[in-house]
Every structure is written in structure tokens, then in C-alpha cells.
Amino acid sequence: MDDRKQKVLLAIVQDFIATAEPVGSRTIAKKYKLGVSPATIRNEMADLEEMGYIEQPHTSAGRIPSVRGYRYYVDYLMKKRELTREEEELIRSQLATKARDVGKVFQRTGNLLSQLTSYTSMVLTQQRRPSKFKYIQLVPMNPARTMVIVVMDNGAVHHRMIETPESIIASDLETLSKVLNAKLQGLNMDTIKFTLLKELYYELGRHKHILDLSLELIQDSLFLEEDKIYLGGVFNMLTQPEFQNAEKIKTMLGILEQEELLCELLSDENLDKGVTVRIGDEIKDCDIKEYSVVAAPYMLSGRKIGTVGVLGPTRMDYAKVISVVDFLTKNLSIALDRVLRGRGR
Amino acid sequence: MDDRKQKVLLAIVQDFIATAEPVGSRTIAKKYKLGVSPATIRNEMADLEEMGYIEQPHTSAGRIPSVRGYRYYVDYLMKKRELTREEEELIRSQLATKARDVGKVFQRTGNLLSQLTSYTSMVLTQQRRPSKFKYIQLVPMNPARTMVIVVMDNGAVHHRMIETPESIIASDLETLSKVLNAKLQGLNMDTIKFTLLKELYYELGRHKHILDLSLELIQDSLFLEEDKIYLGGVFNMLTQPEFQNAEKIKTMLGILEQEELLCELLSDENLDKGVTVRIGDEIKDCDIKEYSVVAAPYMLSGRKIGTVGVLGPTRMDYAKVISVVDFLTKNLSIALDRVLRGRGR
DNA sequence: TTTTAGCACTCAGTTCGATAGAGTGCTAAC
DNA sequence: GTTAGCACTCTATCGAACTGAGTGCTAAAA
Incomplete structure (x- = not known):
């Protein structure tokens, strides 16, 4: 994959994430100024399609990224995005607010997450070690x-x-x-x-x-030590253009009502360290092809006690979501220490 | 309102509740055998429309009940409906199952309610008396x-x-x-x-x-003694034909995300005894015109401690919902006595 | 006076064809 | 290797025609 192909792929992914419309060669040439004509870009796009990074909804439409394309984007092309001052401040202040119990903290975390990403947030609390x-x-x-x-x-x-x-x-x-x-x-x-x-x-x-x-x-x-899951921002996500038609919404809500499924999604062992991104059918054995999950664990005194995740369409703003999830889990761990361990009150 | 008019109104309401389609004069004549021709029924329908009990979505459509029509139906025409053995048994057994805490009981109540009605259930717990x-x-x-x-x-x-x-x-x-x-x-x-x-x-x-x-x-x-509200069966309700289009679903979910609004709906003082039905814009000062609420309080040792409610389209099966809500609140009160007071374990 | 048959009328929904527009792939020239 | 040009494909949209459900009105029948 040469440099120009990467640039074209990047343009396609970025544009599709931003507009939710298939991206054509003209658009790329105009908006992303690669210094070449649409025709050249068309050639590159044909190659990219052959390589499996993009696909065409139908003959006369532009291209959209395939799961593989998103994967390449996330792994190699995406530039890390820092949160703004305001966003960081919002997270910190929300988590620092005195909470009556842990549940409230998780609730708030979820709200923050979906507010900042406009996707659905999930907060899973796990009880892995048998208690005494x-x-x-x-x-x-x-x-x-x-x-x-x-x-x-x-x-x-x-x-x-x-x-x-x-x-x-x-x-x-x-x-x-x-x-x-x-x-x-x-x-x-x-x-x-x-x-x-x-x-x-x-x-x-x-x-x-x-x-x-x-x-x-x-x-x-x-x-009776059940895992518990907090959902947030379901309504929020419906503002996304993929949810124009009723069927899509119903499928989505159907998924969200299966708590066990969501718990499984978040209790994957691979999630143990750092932010994990699973795109489309990379999510093991369940047919939520059109969605992606970005998840990361949070800790209490160094031990993993749960997972935070964002569920959204594959066309999600990975850069943003990843940075939010990352920052949030880190701060959540700190906040939990404060609430549960009584530090710094 | 003479006898035949009542029969026609009843037929319209029943048919519309069952099919969600505007009801025409021919349908009534055929299905409900009033012994008169469609033309006669058309005359009655014209009268009923003038009186405000039914309305016409457009010229060449059948009639649908107006809020006033539903009200008349609920108050005078509806025959009370008994639950089946199985339904009563289901409720009893679900509520008798050992629960870890009160929250679980409320959760289960909500699930039962929406399962039996296929609308959305709400269970509000109130803390009116200041505790010591x-x-x-x-x-x-x-x-x-x-x-x-x-x-x-x-x-x-x-x-x-x-x-x-x-x-x-x-x-x-x-x-x-x-x-x-x-x-x-x-x-x-x-x-x-x-x-x-x-x-x-x-x-x-x-x-x-x-x-x-x-x-x-x-x-x-x-x-910090907050009211708490448990929602159930949101997805369930989406199977209703009114939720074919995305906008309707979004409005609905928008309403359901406003917890305070729902709490208000259920904490109306008029609800203090027995089952209350509020239809369309009878619900005070909020624009959920197309929905109805059936609610009833539940007790703990004779004192009202919360409200159970069902939210559904105005075209809901009032007879069924009312009997379910009635039976359920009575049994909930008993179940709570058991869990909270420790009787009969 | 009430009921009914008949008929003209209305209107939403569907189907079909024409059209526009976006985008492609290919070819030939640069 | 790049690009201009062009034919081609396919979707989306618009409007016209058509269909069918249902009404309101009138005049005849009961």
C-alpha cells in the first residue's frame, strides 16, 4: 500500500465518518487536495477496492470503508486526538462531584461518555474475585x-x-x-x-x-454476585443519520435490551489493558455487523473491576471515542478510589 | 346518545384498538352485525363525528375514536375483563419468587406489566414520609x-x-x-x-x-430521598403498529428519557386510590397527546408508597391494561409486605 | 319517519415511466 | 504515470395515471 493509496483511504474514511454518505472521486480531489485529478483517484480507488479496504454500495455510488478499511485506519492512519480543555474539565468535574454511592458514579460516567461521543455508553461492573x-x-x-x-x-x-x-x-x-x-x-x-x-x-x-x-x-x-451494566445515551445515538428508518432503530434497541449479550461484549478477556476497538463482525459470534465497540477497563487499587464501552455504528468517530474512553477510564479509576476508599473527601 | 349509536361507537373503538386501521361503515356492518346496512351506520357515524366522539383522518378514510370517544368507551361502554388463570398465575408466581432486594421486585413488576400488555411499564417508588x-x-x-x-x-x-x-x-x-x-x-x-x-x-x-x-x-x-422510577418493555412496545416510522419512535424515546416528567405523570395526587386512566391530552400540561397512561398506587401496610403505570398509544387495550394494573398492584402490595416485613418467608 | 340502495365524489397509496444526477470504468491522448 | 472525455450504470425523484376504500347525498322502499 503506497503513500497515495493511504492518503486516499484516509480521505474516504474521514469523509464517510463526517458525512455518512459514500465518497466519490471528485469529492476527494476537491476537498482533500492530493494534487491529482479525479481520474487518478478513481484508479487508486479501484485498487483499494480490489484489496478489500473499501466497497461500493452500488455501481454509481461513491465508496465506503469496509471493516478492513476501518481497521487499517484505526491501526495505522488515524491521528490521535487530544480532548479539549473543556472536555477534560467536564469529565473531571463530573467525576469529582460528590456521589451518594458507586452506582451514581457509574451512571454519571455513562452520561458523560454518551454526551461526549453521541453514541451509546455502557459501564460494566464486574465482581471477579469471590468476596469474603x-x-x-x-x-x-x-x-x-x-x-x-x-x-x-x-x-x-x-x-x-x-x-x-x-x-x-x-x-x-x-x-x-x-x-x-x-x-x-x-x-x-x-x-x-x-x-x-x-x-x-x-x-x-x-x-x-x-x-x-x-x-x-x-x-x-x-x-449472588452479578455483574451489573449501566446504559446511557440511547436516545442520544438516534440523532445519528443511520437511524433514519424504524427497522434500524428496532434492531439497535433489540441489541441493547439483551443485557447478557452486552455484558459478554464487555467482559472479553482481551480487554484487560488499554483501549480496545472492535469493528463490525470482529465482535465475536454475534450479528451486530454494523456496529463497533470501543472499550477499556477501569481499576480499583490496580485491580480491574469493570469495563467501560461505547457502542456505535461502524462509521463512528474512532479518534474521538478512543481518546474519550481512555481519558475517562483513567479518571474513573481515580474517582472510584475516592468514593470507595474514602480518600481525599 | 341512543343505544345504536353506543353500539356503533363501541364497534369503532374495539375495531380500531384491534387493528390500528380507521374503521369504515362496511366493516362495522359485516363484523359487528348490528342488523342494519352500511348506509345507516354511515348516518350514525356522521352524528357521532358531529358529537365529537370520532374523527376522520381524511375524507376517504374510515373513522377513528377521538380522545372523547375513548373516554366514553372507558367510562360507559367497556366491559371489564378478567385475567386468565395463566396470567394470574404468572403474576403470582413471579412476585412470590424470592427477591434479593426491593429493587428486584419492582424490576420484575415492570417486566410482568409490559409482558402482559406489550406497552411500556413504569414503577415509581415514592418516599413521601420523611424517615427517621x-x-x-x-x-x-x-x-x-x-x-x-x-x-x-x-x-x-x-x-x-x-x-x-x-x-x-x-x-x-x-x-x-x-x-x-x-x-x-x-x-x-x-x-x-x-x-x-x-x-x-x-x-x-x-x-x-x-x-x-x-x-x-x-x-x-x-x-437524599429521591423517588426512583423503573422502566420496562420499551422495546416491547415498538412492536405496536404506531411505531412504524422513525420519528414516532424517537419522540417516544425522548419522552421516556425524561425521568422527571414520568415521575410527575405518576405522582399526580388523583391517583391515590384505584386505577386511573388518562387519555391523550387529558394528561396535564405536556404534549404527549398520542399516548395514554393507566396507573394505580401500591401500598405497604395500608400506606401508599408508590405508583405503577402503563404508558402506551391512546389506541391501547384499556380493558386488558386496567385489569392487569389492578391485579398487579394488589399483588405487589402483598409481595412487598413479604419482602420488607419478612412475613411468610 | 326510518332505512336502504345507488351513485358520484374524494383522497391516499401504488405503480410506472421519464428524468436528473452522481459516479464509475475505459480509452486515448498528454 | 496522469488526465480529459465520454459512454454507461444505477439510484432517487417527480408526476401522471390508476386503484380502491370509504364517504355523503339523493331518492326510493319500508
């Missing part, structure tokens, strides 16, 4: 009800209201909490042994009912 | 970090991780928790007095940092 039991507390709410609170070592807090017999008094609950805390500290799904449970029931047999329910919550907490 | 502080616990997570957990008397649990100096030991945290619990029990936003806080700082001055952060979380918990 940290702490339990039984809080009497009123004579007949008790709140069970379980804290896991990864910072998750689960709670559930249970019904308790009126005969139970606060000090009983206190004792129960104490014993459970002492016995179960640091255990996970695999290390909770049957003999240990037997011991517990022996010791706390009087309150079997509460013990049952408490252990149930603990077990659920150890077990 | 119930309990606080400081849990040491590791040498440098502590988890603050706050329980409110309405069953809400808030938590936040804070950074603590290494010098603090577990028993300090225990003391702090105890004192805070003793002093603040049962207080709400209005009754927390300055003198009380001063007292606290005097007593616990050594740990000012932790005290600050703990009180901050308590304050946030008392203050």
Missing part, C-alpha cells in the same frame, strides 16, 4: 422485625428485613451478631464448612429461626 | 478504612466507606457507634438540634474526623 464475609449486624427495627445487614470484604453491603418472634430481645441479637462475626470472619463460599455450621446451630440453637435467616442472607451475599 | 434515623454501625474493614452503615426506620440502608487513621482501634469505633445510636435514635431532619451536635462533638471530640464523616452520611440519608 466480613461482618454481620442484626438491628432490631420494631418488636416484630429485625434488619439483617451483611458486609462483604469488597465493600458490598447487603440487607434484608426478617420477622422475629417478640420474645427475642436486643441483647439476644447482639449475642447472635457477635458469635456469627467471630465464627465466620473471612470465610467465602468454599471455606464455610458443614462442621462449622453445626457448631453454630449447637451454640445458638435457641434462636434457630433467626440463625437460619441470617445464614441465608450471608449465603446469598456470597453467592 | 434508626441505627448506625461502624465496621472496620482494614487498618485504614471503615465502613459506615446507616439504617433508617423505613428500612432503607445506606453505606459509605471512609478512611480512618490507623491509630483508631475497633473498640473506639464500637464506642462511637454506641454513643451515636443512643443520642440520635428516632431523630429526623427537623429534630436534629445544634446543641445535640455540640454535645456529640464534646463527648467524641477525639475522633472528630470519623464523627464528621458519620454525621455526613446520616445527614445525606435523611436528606
